[in-house]
Amino acid sequence: MNIDDIIGLVADLDGVLTLTPGPGDEWPELSWGDAFFYYSPDGVVPANVQPFATVVTKNYPGDETSRLDRPGTFRVNIHAGKEEFTRLLGRAPRDAADTDVDPAAADTVLAHPLYGAAGWLAVVNPASKTEATVRALLGTAYRLARTRYERRADSSRG
Numbered sequence: 001m002n003i004d005d006i007i008g009l010v011a012d013l014d015g016v017l018t019l020t021p022g023p024g025d026e027w028p029e030l031s032w033g034d035a036f037f038y039y040s041p042d043g044v045v046p047a048n049v050q051p052f053a054t055v056v057t058k059n060y061p062g063d064e065t066s067r068l069d070r071p072g073t074f075r076v077n078i079h080a081g082k083e084e085f086t087r088l089l090g091r092a093p094r095d096a097a098d099t100d101v102d103p104a105a106a107d108t109v110l111a112h113p114l115y116g117a118a119g120w121l122a123v124v125n126p127a128s129k130t131e132a133t134v135r136a137l138l139g140t141a142y143r144l145a146r147t148r149y150e151r152r153a154d155s156s157r158g
Helices: 005-009 083-087 131-157
Strands: 016-019 035-039 052-055 074-080 109-111 121-125
Touching: 005 016, 005 035, 005 052, 005 074, 005 131, 035 074, 052 083, 052 131, 074 131, 083 109, 083 131, 121 131
Parallel strands: none
Antiparallel strands: 016 035, 035 052, 052 074, 074 121, 109 121
C-alpha cells in the first residue's frame, strides 16, 4: 500500500475533500507532500475541524519517534475513535501506552505517538499485515467524520 493507493481510496469517498499542499499554495512548506482528508461536501476546508485521516511523509516538530526521515517512509494517521482503538489495541485510548512498542515499526497498527489518547491510530508504511485493517479504519474514520458533520449541520438548523 503506497501513498497514492491511500489517497485514491479516501478521495473516492462521497463528500471527501483531499488537501495535498504543495509549492505555490497557501499552506506551510512543512505540509508539502502530505495529505489531509476532511469530510466536506461543499469542497471547502472546514474551520475548526481536524481531518479524519492524514498521510505524513516527514517528521513534524515534536513528532519524530516514527522516524519518518528514513527514505521511503510515511505514516497514515487515522482518527478511528475509541471503539476501534480499544478493539485493535486492547486498551482505551486514554490508558497508559505500551512502551515496548516501537513507534517506527512498519506495517503495525499503533497508537498515534501524539494523538493516541484522542483515539488516533497510526501505521508506518502499511503493507500486507495491515492493508485490510487500514482500509477498514479509513472507512470507519470517514463514517465518524460524516456523522459529526451531519450532527453539526442539524444542530445549526435549529
